[in-house]
Amino acid sequence: MTVFENLSSRIRRRGFLAGAAVFATLLAGCAENAPQDTFEPAGPNARKIDGLQRELFYISGIVGIIVLAAVAYAVWKFKDRGQDIPEQTHGNPKLEILLTILPAIILVVVAVPTVSAVFELDKKDNDCIINVTGQQWWWEYDYSGTCGGVEITEPIVTSGELVIPAGTPVLLRITSRDVIHSFWIPRLNGKRDAVPGRLHTLRLEADQPGMYTGQCTEFCGLSHARMRQAAVALTPADFQTWVNNQLEPYSANAPEAGTTAAVGEETFIAQCSRCHQVDDLTTAGKDDAGNDITVPVLAEPDRYVVSGSAPNLTNLMTRTAFAGWTFDLLTEECRDRLWNAPPDEFGALYLQGVTPECFDETNLREWLRNPPAMKPMYTDPNNLAASDGKTRGMPNLNLTQDQIDQLVAYLLERK
C-alpha cells in the first residue's frame, strides 16, 4: 500500500466513525420511553418554553442554511482554477451597513417572543404555594395555607414526590440547606437553582393528572446523580383526598399492640427518630414530678446530619420511591401500571399508595441494611471530623435482620 492509499483508507475509516457517532446521536433522539422530555410539554409553562424554542430553531435554522449555502457556493465558485487573483478591495459601506442591520433586525424579531416568554414565565400569581428545599441528596416539600382551594390546616412535610393539583398554577418557593441544587421537571417548566440563603420561585402547572419526573440539575456532590424528584398531579378531588390522608392523625395508622409493626415502632424510636420525624409519634416518659406521661418523639437531625434534616417518614408509603426518589417502593409491575395509567385512572391508583401486594421489599431492606452501599453518601464515622461528626446522608446503623423485619413492617403502615 502506498502512503496515499493508506491515508485515504484512514480518512475513510474516520469518516465512518464520525458518521456512526452522528447517527447514534440522532437515534438517541428517538428514545421512546423518555419521561423527561422538554419537547413534550405537559403544562402551560413548559409549552411556552417549547413554543419559543421551536420558533427560534426555525429562524436560526433558516439563517444557518442560508449561510452554509452561501459558503458552499463561494467555496465552489471561487476555487482556485489557476485564474488571476481577483481585484482586492477594502471596505464596502453599503454591504457592511446591510450586514449590520439585517442581523440586528433578526435579533429584534427573536427578542420579542423571548422577552415576552421570560416575563410570562416569571409571573407569580398562583392558587397554591409550596416550599421546596434541596439538600444532599433529596428534595423536601412543605405545604401550608390553601392549595388549589384545599385548606391545609397543619403543615404537611414530604419528600421526593411533589403532589400538586392538576390544572392549578402552583408557585414553588425554592431554596437549599447546603449547596446549590437545581429543581427541574422538564415536562412542566424550566429549571430553577436552589441557592442557600436565597429564595427563588418557579411556577408549575400540569394539564392532566399523571407522574412527571425530573432530577437535580446542578452538580451537588457525591450522589448528585441519585437526587431525583417527581411532580405528581392529581385532580382537585383526589388532591383533597391526598391532603386529608396526610393530615390524618397518627392514631389512625398506629400499629396494633402485639404486632411486628408495634415492635418496629419501638425500634424506630430507638434507632431512627433522632433523625426522622414521624408526626404525632409519642412515647412513654416522665414529667418533672416523676409521673408517667406520654412525650412527643421529636427528631433532631440538625445534630446528626450536615444539612440539618432527614426525610419525614410519617406517610412514607404514600410515595412510590425513596432516597432522592431513586429506589422504587413499588414492584416493577405496579410501577408500570401507575406510570402508564390514563389520566382519569391515575389518581385512584396513586392514592392507594404502596399496598402490601405492590410493595417491593428488597429495596427498602437493602437500604436499612446499609444505606451508603446503595447510594454513595459521606457517612464513614472515621471521616467526619471536618463536619463535627455529622453525616451527609444516612449512615449504616448495623441493624440486625430482626430489627429490619420490624422496621419494614412498621414502615409499611406509614400512610
Place this chain on the structure above:
Amino acid sequence: MFTTGSKLFFGATALSLVGAIVYSASTDGPSGTMGTIGLLSAAAVFGFLAGINFSNRDGNVPAMQQGVELTSAAAARPVRNSIWPLIAAVGAAGLVVGAVSKPVVFKVAVVAVLAALVEWMVQGWSERASDDPQHNDQVRRRMLYPLEFPILAAAGGGAIVYALSRVLLASDKDLGKIVFGIIAVLVLFGGFVFAGKRHVKRSTVTAVCTVGAVALLGVGVASAVQGQRTIDEHPTTATNSAVCLEEGSEAEIDEHASQDVSAKSSVLAHVYLQSDGSLVVQVTGYTEPPSTLTVPRSTPVTVLFHNDFSSPERLTGRFGTFGTAPEAIQCTTAVNPGKTAFLNFEIPRGNAASSSDLEFLVPGTGSTIVIVVP
C-alpha cells in the same frame, strides 16, 4: 525505539496504574473509589499522550533524520548567557523554603519557576531558530513580548495601586482624600507636560517615572509597616444580646451598617412595621399578607425589615429554645424611619421542638408575627 518523550509518558502511565492498584487495594468506601477512578483516568490520559508521542516520534526531526542538528547553521553558533537558569534555581530553592516557612515565599517561587520555564524554553528555542542572532532575537521578542508586556504592566500597575492603597489606609480619612487628589493631579499634570513637550529626552521621562514609582513604593512600604488607621466595625445584627428585647434607640443607629445588595435580594419575606405600629409580612406569591410566616427548618434564610414607623425601631426574632441551649434571639440594629435592614437566621427544628414561642417582634410596639417552622 522509544523516544525520549514517550518514555516519560509510558513511565507516568505505569506509575498511575500501579498507584491505582495500590490505592484501590489500600482504601475503601466512596473516597477510595473516587481516588481510583482519578488515578485510572490519569493512566488513560498518560497512555494516550505516550501513544501520540510514540507515533510521531516526539515531533523531533533529529530522531528521524540522524545528524541534522549537528550540521544545521544554528548549531554552529554558541548560545549566549542566560539569566533564567539562575532564576529557576532560586525559584526551586524558594519552593522548598516556602513549603516549610511562609506560603507567600512559596507562591513567589512558583511564579519565578513558571516564568523561568517559559522564558528559558523560548530563549533556548529561539537561539536555534537560525544562525542570525538578530533574527533569533526578533523571533524571541515576537513570541514573548505579547506575554511580557501585559504581565509586567499589570504587575507594575498592581504594585503602584497596592502601595497607594497602603498610604490611603494608613493616613487619616480626610488626609487620605487630599493625598489621593494630589497624586491624581500630579499624574495628570505630568502626563500633560510630557505630552506637550514631545522632544523631552527619553532618559528624562524614564528618570522621572522611576523616581516617582520608587518614591511611591517606598512610602507604601513605610505605610504598610506603620499599619492601618483604626476602622470602625458596623455590625448589622446582634445575637442573643439583651439589647434585642429593648426598644431601638436613635443612639445606636448606624448608617454604615453592612447592607450588601446580595443579602437584600431574593429574601424569604419582607417584614413591614407600618405607620400604625402593626407588623405585616409580605411574602412573594401571596396576594394577601399571610398571618404567619413559614420558615423551613435548618435553612439559612433572610428577611428584610422595613421601618415605616415614625421613630427608629428594630426587628427582633425569637427563634426558639431547643434542648438545653438558651433561647435563640437575633435582631437588627435600630433602623431609621423609611429605612431597611436585613436579618439573616436559621432555625434548626420545628415549633413542636421549641420550649418557647417563635415570633418576630418590634420591642416597644407590642406587635408580633408568629413564625411557623414545619
